[in-house]
Each structure stands twice: as C-alpha cells, then as structure tokens.
Amino acid sequence: MPKARCAGAQPRAAVSTWAGMVLAVISLFLSLLFLASCGGKPDPDTLVMIIESSPTNLDPRVGLDAYSERIDDLLFDDLLTRDAHLSVAPGLAERWEIPDPKTYIFHLHHGVRFHDGHPLTSRDVKWTFDSLLQDKIRSTKAAAYRFVDHISAPDDYTVIFHLSQPFATLLWNLSDGAIGIVPYGSGAEVTNHPVGSGPFRFVSAQQDKEVIIERNEDYWGQKSNVKTVRFMVVPDTTTRALELRKGSADIAINALTPDMVLTLQHDSSLQTLRAPGTVLGYLAFNISHFERCAGAAGAGVCHRSWSNPRLSLA
Numbered sequence: 188m189p190k191a192r193c194a195g196a197q198p199r200a201a202v203s204t205w206a207g208m209v210l211a212v213i214s215l216f217l218s219l220l221f222l223a224s225c226g227g228k229p230d231p232d233t234l235v236m237i238i239e240s241s242p243t244n245l246d247p248r249v250g251l252d253a254y255s256e257r258i259d260d261l262l263f264d265d266l267l268t269r270d271a272h273l274s275v276a277p278g279l280a281e282r283w284e285i286p287d288p289k290t291y292i293f294h295l296h297h298g299v300r301f302h303d304g305h306p307l308t309s310r311d312v313k314w315t316f317d318s319l320l321q322d323k324i325r326s327t328k329a330a331a332y333r334f335v336d337h338i339s340a341p342d343d344y345t346v347i348f349h350l351s352q353p354f355a356t357l358l359w360n361l362s363d364g365a366i367g368i369v370p371y372g373s374g375a376e377v378t379n380h381p382v383g384s385g386p387f388r389f390v391s392a393q394q395d396k397e398v399i400i401e402r403n404e405d406y407w408g409q410k411s412n413v414k415t416v417r418f419m420v421v422p423d424t425t426t427r428a429l430e431l432r433k434g435s436a437d438i439a440i441n442a443l444t445p446d447m448v449l450t451l452q453h454d455s456s457l458q459t460l461r462a463p464g465t466v467l468g469y470l471a472f473n474i475s476h477f478e479r480c481a482g483a484a485g486a487g488v489c490h491r492s493w494s495n496p497r498l499s500l501a
Contacts, residue, residue: 230415232414232415233414233415233416233417234413234415234416234417234437234438235416235417235419235435235436235437235438236416236417236418236419236436236437236438236439236440237418237419237421237427237430237431237436237438237439237442238254238398238418238419238420238421238442239254239420239421239422239427239442240252240254240395240420240422241254241392241394241395241396241398241420242254242255242258242259242392242398243255244378245258245259245262245377245378245379245381245389245392245398246324246369246375246377246378246381247259247262247263247366247367247368247369247377247381247383248315248318248319248324248326248328248366248369248377249324249325249326249328249378251327251328254418256364257364258398258400258418259367259381259383260363260364260367260385261385261386261387261400261416262367262381262383262385262387262388262389262400263367263368263369263381263383263384263385264278264279264299264307264367264368264383264384264385264408265278265279265361265362265363265364265365265366265367265368266278266279266280266293266312266346266361266362266368267279267280267283267358267361267362267363268362268363269362269363273465275358275359275362276362278362278363279295279296279299279307279312279368279384280293280294280295280296280346281294281295281296282294283358288350288353289349289350289351289352289353290347290348290349290350291347291348291350291357291358292345292346292347293312293345293346293347293348294344294345295307295308295309295312295343295344295345295346296344296407297344298407299384299407300384300405300407301370301382301383301384302382302383302384302388302389302403303370303382305370307368307370307384308340308343308344309340309341309342309343309344309345309346310340310343310371311368311369311370311371312338312340312346312368313338313339313340313346314369314370314371314372314373315366315367315368315369315373316332316335316338316366317338318369318373318374319332319366320332320335320338323374324374324375328365328366331360331365331366332357332360334350334351334352334354334357335348335349335350335351335354335357336349336350336351337349367383367385368383368384369381369382369383370382379392384403384406384407385403385406386402386403386406386408386409386410386411387400387401387402387403387411387416388400388401388402388403390415395420395422396419396420397417397418397419397420398417398418398420399415399416399417399418400415400416400418401414401415401416402414402415419436421436421442424442424443424444424447425447427439427442427443428443428447428450428451431451431457432451432454432456432457434456
C-alpha cells in the first residue's frame with residue numbers, strides 16, 4: 188500500500204548523476220531544502236543522504252575516495268573554488284596574483300574561523316601544505332604539489348607559493364575537492380575528529396553505519412538552511428531503494444542502478460533529478476615488479492626488468 192504523505196510535503200529525491208562532482212553535492216544540499224518526510228525519520232530537521240560506504244579518511248590531506256572528498260568539501264574550505272563551468276574562482280583566497288610563472292600570491296578573506304573558534308590565517312594554509320611537502324602527513328596527494336619549492340606567509344592574510352618550475356595546473360590543484368585547509372599543527376587526529384572552517388561541522392561517525400554533520404552557525408560564507416545532514420551507509424542497492432521509498436532517507440546520488448531509477452521515478456513521493464556531470468573511469472596497474480617475455484607463450488625468453496617479478500607479459 189502506498190505510503191501516505193502529509194499535506195504540504197514535497198517529494199524526496201533520487202538523483203541519478205553527480206552534477207559536477209562535489210559541486211553537485213553542495214548545490215543539491217542547498218537546493219533540496221524543502222525535502223521532508225511525514226514519517227520514518229526520527230528528526231524532521233535532518234537531511235538523510237544514502238551513501239554506499241563509509242569515508243576512509245576525513246583528513247582532507249589524505250582522503251581520496253569519493254565519500255571522503257565529498258564530505259570533506261562540506262567540512263573544510265579550499266583556497267579556491269570552481270564555478271558552474273569548472274573555472275577556478277575565489278574561495279578562502281578572495282584574490283590572487285601571478286607576478287611571474289613561478290610565484291603565486293594569495294590574499295585571504297578576513298574573519299574566517301575554524302569550527303573551534305580559532306581564526307584561519309596564512310599560518311594554517313602554510314602548515315596544511317608544509318605537512319604534505321615535508322612528509323609530516325603521508326599522503327599520495329603530495330604529488331599534486333611536487334613543483335612547490337616552498338611556501339611563505341609574510342603576514343596573517345597573505346600566502347605565497349614559490350615553485351621550482353612553472354606549473355600550469357596549480358590553481359586547479361588548490362580548488363574545490365583538492366585539499367581543505369586544516370588548523371596549524373594538525374596531525375593524524377584529523378582523521379577521527381576533523382576541524383575545518385566549512386559550512387558544516389563534524390558531529391560523529393560510526394564505521395559502516397553513518398556520518399553526522401551539522402550546520403556551522405558562524406560560517407563566513409552563505410549559510411545552509413539545512414540544520415543537520417546524516418550520511419547513512421547502505422551497501423546494498425535494493426535496500427537503498429527501499430529506504431527512499433519508505434521515507435527513512437531523503438536523497439541518493441548515483442547510488443542506484445538505471446533500472447531502479449526508472450522504477451522509482453513512477454513513485455509520486457520521489458523526485459528524480461538529472462544534470463550533466465563529470466565522470467572519470469580508469470584501470471590502475473602495479474607495474475613495480477614484472478617480467479617481460481619475448482617469443483611464443485610458454486617458450487619465450489623472459490627478461491627480468493625488476494626484482495621479484497609479479498606480472499608476465501607474453
């Protein structure tokens with residue numbers, strides 16, 4: 188029997204594509220403020236979003252999986268953002284200058300504070316990147332800044348990146364989803380208790396169950412009308428669809444199969460939103476150890492290019 192809906196309630200949403208990756212998540216959170224359910228949710232002020240797995244690491248310097256980066260983008264601010272056309276735009280840095288190809292000068296917004304009340308200054312920006320470049324934090328993200336020779340902070344609101352050689356993608360690597368700014372001195376503890384300056388602050392996380400964040404009432408930018416967001420971990424695709432139908436969840440983004448989307452779009456209590464997005468698909472091979480073999484299969488002569496060969500190419 189169809190679930191009854193209270194007067195004035197708006198349909199929940201099953202979103203079938205990521206519109207511009209993290210940008211879409213933020214815009215959907217801010218645009219789907221009317222989403223509500225008459226029952227099934229313990230707190231009507233909480234937006235419940237279904238995710239397929241728990242984030243692996245909420246330290247923005249480390250986390251690389253999709254859900255780590257998307258949640259981090261709500262907890263932390265990047266130096267720069269990206270507009271609807273994916274062009275680089277101001278973020279924490281209200282403006283920047285490039286006096287020569289190896290020098291980038293960023294001027295920070297005044298009055299930005301971390302969730303613990305401390306002001307965000309150039310010292311925090313410098314520490315965020317120094318902790319990567321100086322191996323204080325182990326992360327593959329450090330490779331994105333390999334041409335950064337050093338960073339200086341001449342005053343509280345000016346940060347200068349000095350490069351070892353021209354690096355055309357630096358601005359892109361400092362924008363949304365790349366790396367959020369953490370407080371000075373932050374170490375591995377950020378993984379379990381992230382403190383950023385973003386529009387939401389961290390509340391709690393339970394592995395394979397949920398992540399809860401709440402609105403940052405002192406946010407320096409545009410505040411969200413969403414009070415609380417609960418990311419509910421639901422690994423099974425069918426269960427995700429059922430959670431939407433019964434009203435215990437409000438939104439799922441790219442978490443349903445195409446046939447399920449077609450089925451759910453006939454449910455009057457659900458709304459399907461579609462938009463252009465960016466998708467990256469790749470295969471990664473570990474080629475640090477392998478043998479190259481010439482000749483017919485089984486009769487070739489193998490040349491051991493690396494020690495401890497793992498992969499043979501016939």
